[in-house]
Every structure is written in structure tokens, then in C-alpha cells.
Amino acid sequence: MKYRFIPHYTEEEIKEIQIQGLKNTIKHAYNGSEFYKQRLKDAGITPEDIRSLDDLKYLPFTTADDLRENYPFPFLSVPQKDVVRIHSSSGTTGKRKVLAYTQNDIETWKNMMARCFELAGLNEEDRVQIAVGYGLWTAGVGFQLGCEHFGAMALPLGPGNLKMHLQFLLDLRPTCLCSTASMALLLAEEVQKLGLNPDEISLKKALFGAEPHTPKMRKRVEEILGLEHTFDIPGMTELYGPGTGLECMAHMGIHYWADIFILEIINPETLEPVSDGEIGEMVVTTLKKEASPLIRYRTRDLSRKIPGVCPCGLKMPRHDKILGRSDDMFIFRGVNIYPGTIAEVLEKFKEISSEYQIILTRKNGVDHMLLKVERSKGVSKDIDANLAKEISNALRKQLLVRVEVEIVDLGKLPRTFGKSKRVIDERED
Ligand code: ADP
Ligand code: ZN
Numbered sequence: 001m002k003y004r005f006i007p008h009y010t011e012e013e014i015k016e017i018q019i020q021g022l023k024n025t026i027k028h029a030y031n032g033s034e035f036y037k038q039r040l041k042d043a044g045i046t047p048e049d050i051r052s053l054d055d056l057k058y059l060p061f062t063t064a065d066d067l068r069e070n071y072p073f074p075f076l077s078v079p080q081k082d083v084v085r086i087h088s089s090s091g092t093t094g095k096r097k098v099l100a101y102t103q104n105d106i107e108t109w110k111n112m113m114a115r116c117f118e119l120a121g122l123n124e125e126d127r128v129q130i131a132v133g134y135g136l137w138t139a140g141v142g143f144q145l146g147c148e149h150f151g152a153m154a155l156p157l158g159p160g161n162l163k164m165h166l167q168f169l170l171d172l173r174p175t176c177l178c179s180t181a182s183m184a185l186l187l188a189e190e191v192q193k194l195g196l197n198p199d200e201i202s203l204k205k206a207l208f209g210a211e212p213h214t215p216k217m218r219k220r221v222e223e224i225l226g227l228e229h230t231f232d233i234p235g236m237t238e239l240y241g242p243g244t245g246l247e248c249m250a251h252m253g254i255h256y257w258a259d260i261f262i263l264e265i266i267n268p269e270t271l272e273p274v275s276d277g278e279i280g281e282m283v284v285t286t287l288k289k290e291a292s293p294l295i296r297y298r299t300r301d302l303s304r305k306i307p308g309v310c311p312c313g314l315k316m317p318r319h320d321k322i323l324g325r326s327d328d329m330f331i332f333r334g335v336n337i338y339p340g341t342i343a344e345v346l347e348k349f350k351e352i353s354s355e356y357q358i359i360l361t362r363k364n365g366v367d368h369m370l371l372k373v374e375r376s377k378g379v380s381k382d383i384d385a386n387l388a389k390e391i392s393n394a395l396r397k398q399l400l401v402r403v404e405v406e407i408v409d410l411g412k413l414p415r416t417f418g419k420s421k422r423v424i425d426e427r428e429d
Pocket of ligand 2: 248249250255310311312313314
């Protein structure tokens with residue numbers, strides 16, 4: 001396969017780029033930012049100490065707290081006159097993060113996103129309906145920049161406004177949708193409600209980012225909209241924005257742009273790298289970023305590297321889907337629980353939809369977990385009691401805690417244009 005935007009590096013070439021990029025980044029950050037200079041000095045490191053990729057492990061970690069403490073221009077490593085834009089995170093957890101970009105940073109990002117459209121198999125004839133947030137967020141503008149640079153047609157609708165989305169689906173016939181999986185589900189259910197069939201719209205592909213989604217959720221959207229492929233697209237504001245990689249058509253993990261950042265997976269407790277293929281926290285170090293470089297930045301996102309070569313032939317390494325954030329974890333009766341684990345258990349039950357909500361309460365000092373799920377289309381209410389019991393048993397087996405399960409009608413749980421909120425914690429501290 002010949003690509004226009006995705007470079008055909010061999011593993012050795014990627015390594016060489018990473019070593020060079022790491023040296024440059026450390027020198028740049030050390031000389032450009034007081035924060036980094038101090039942090040590196042505290043760790044006893046000068047830029048000359050970095051000679052190989054092995055030296056990465058001597059570098060200090062950085063965290064979201066460092067970003068917040070140095071608000072509003074954390075990690076800034078260039079004079080302010082070189083900053084051409086800022087973006088801010090959606091602030092899902094804690095205080096807003098502000099990140100700065102030079103023109104070169106924007107160019108790098110634009111190229112990363114164009115690679116994503118290329119890997120998804122789009123071409124210049126494609127029309128791309130962009131249904132993610134515009135403005136301060138990186139999402140809308142990231143997809144837009146990449147789409148234009150790639151040469152496809154961008155339809156910059158943003159999230160929300162279902163009526164306009166439906167009108168565009170029918171009139172402008174977009175072939176690709178970019179959104180959260182939650183927004184896609186909302187749109188698909190609307191298409192279904194209106195009784196439209198996939199032939200009346202031309203969507204063939206969708207890129208889902210910003211939040212984890214389950215295979216069930218994806219399948220439902222694919223079926224209703226008649227999609228050929230859907231792709232998981234990761235990204236984060238700290239690392240330019242969306243498009244740090246993309247699933248390829250083999251759908252066996254996410255190829256990430258290893259010539260633009262180094263990915264390490266660490267054990268969040270010991271802070272040591274895990275062995276290849278094991279799950280841990282993603283830690284990223286940028287190789288080209290000018291305005292706000294990242295040195296061993298702890299993303300709090302959990303995933304694993306996928307060893308071996310992808311059947312698609314692309315040598316860019318792969319990581320698994322983002323399994324969740326360590327911040328998502330909640331403690332229930334002394335047990336650490338990730339919503340993703342609950343989603344995995346639910347995945348096996350065909351009688352329920354992809355949506356779920358976890359409500360935590362505390363009565364007389366005792367924690368209580370209520371899980372709401374939706375009955376799938378065509379499933380009778382008569383089986384509710386049995387089904388609830390079965391789900392509760394499966395969860396108990398997996399999590400070792402008791403969960404009360406309530407089954408509600410399809411479409412009764414909240415839908416959202418953006419990131420879904422799965423856990424409602426009503427316990428006081
Ligand atoms: P925040 O949500 O922290 O305010 P961002 O808007 O920058 O910040 O979102 C980045 C975060 O969104 C990532 O760290 C990750 O937790 C989540 N995320 C982004 N893309 C995906 C994806 N494809 N799958 C799962 N989670 C994702
Ligand atoms: Zn591949």
C-alpha cells in the first residue's frame with residue numbers, strides 16, 4: 001500500500017527518529033522552560049546525558065498536576081510571540097488544562113490527522129461530517145485541519161443539532177462521520193426513528209474518539225447506518241488533540257505515530273515499565289512539539305502495546321484501545337472498580353443495549369450500587385427479573401460485589417452529543 005501522508009519507516013528508522021527527537025526535546029525544554037530546567041536539574045539530568053532511548057527511564061515524570069500548577073501556560077518552552085494558538089481540554093476531570101501551539105505544532109498535528117483519514121481508506125472524493133466540538137476544544141478544529149489537508153470535503157457541523165445533521169446526511173451525503181460513539185448512537189437512533197434506511201444516506205465510515213466505546217455500541221451504529229468500517233481514534237489535548245493514531249482496516253489495534261511521540265506503558269504503582277503486551281498507564285514523550293513539549297507525561301489512560309506486526313503491513317507500532325482512565329476508577333466496598341470492566345461483562349448479554357449507567361449511593365454507612373441497563377429491541381419485559389438476576393450474578397463473579405440491576409426500556413438512559421457519563425456517585429465523602 002502506498003501512502004501519501006503515512007511515512008513508511010522501518011522499525012530501525014523509527015528508533016533513530018526517536019533518539020534524535022528525544023535529544024532535541026530535552027535540550028529544547030531545558031533551555032526554553034524554567035519549569036523543565038528545574039525538574040530535570042532536580043533529577044540530576046542535563047541534556048547531554050541523553051544518548052539513547054534507554055536513557056528515557058532516567059527522566060522524571062510529568063503529570064496533569066504540573067499542568068495545573070503552571071496554569072495558564074504550562075510547559076511553555078518558546079517565547080510567547082511564537083505561540084499562534086491555544087486549546088483547552090474539555091476538563092472532564094479537574095481544572096481546565098491550557099496548551100499552546102506554534103505554527104510548526106499545528107503543521108505536525110494537521111499531518112497526524114491527515115494520516116488518520118488516509119489509514120481509514122478515505123480519498124479526496126470523501127465528504128466528512130464533523131460532529132465534535134469546535135472552539136476551545138481540540139476536537140473540531142483537529143478533524144477539520146486534517147480533513148482539509150488530506151483533501152476531502154469537511155462539513156463542520158459540530159455536535160448537537162440533530163435536525164441539521166439529518167438534513168446534511170440526506171442532502172450533502174457525507175461518506176464519513178467523525179464523532180463520539182455516543183453522538184453516533186444518538187444520530188443512528190434518530191435515523192431509525194425516522195424510518196430511513198442506509199441506502200438513503202451515503203455514510204460508509206465513522207471515526208469514534210474522545211471516550212471509550214464497546215464493540216456492542218459500535219455494532220449497533222454500524223448496523224443502523226449501514227457502515228462498512230468504524231475506527232477508534234484516540235487523542236488528548238496535551239498531545240496536540242485527536243489523531244495520535246488510528247485503528248487500521250485490520251481492526252487489530254491502533255497504529256500510533258511513533259515518529260511524533262514515544263509511548264511507554266508503566267505500572268502506575270511502581271512506575272516501572274510493564275512487560276510487552278501488559279496493561280498499564282500510557283506515558284508519552286513528544287519528539288517534535290515546540291510550544292508545550294511533554295516529557296514522560298502520565299496520561300492516566302490505560303492500555304497496552306500490541307506486540308508483533310499488523311497484518312495490514314504498516315510498521316507503525318500499535319496499542320490497544322484505551323481501556324479507561326485511572327481517574328474513572330471508583331472504590332466500592334473496598335474494591336477498585338473500573339466502569340470498563342462492568343461494560344465488558346454487559347457485552348455478553350444480547351438482551352440489553354450498549355448503554356448503561358452506574359449509580360452509587362450510601363445508606364447508613366453502607367455503599368449501594370445500582371446498574372441501569374436497557375432492554376434491546378424486541379426483547380420481552382417478561383424476562384426482566386431473570387435477566388437482572390443473571391447480570392447481577394455475572395457481575396458478582398467478576399467484581400466480587402453485589403450490584404442491583406434494573407432493566408429499563410430501550411432509549412430510556414440518557415444520550416449525549418459528547419462524552420457519556422457512566423457513573424453517578426451520590427455518596428458523600
Ligand atoms: P479531558 O477529557 O481530560 O478534559 P481531552 O478533551 O483532551 O481531556 O480528552 C482526552 C481524553 O479523552 C483522553 O485522555 C482519554 O481519556 C479520552 N479519550 C480520547 N480518545 C479516546 C478514545 N478513542 N478512546 C477512549 N478514550 C479516549
Ligand atoms: Zn494495521
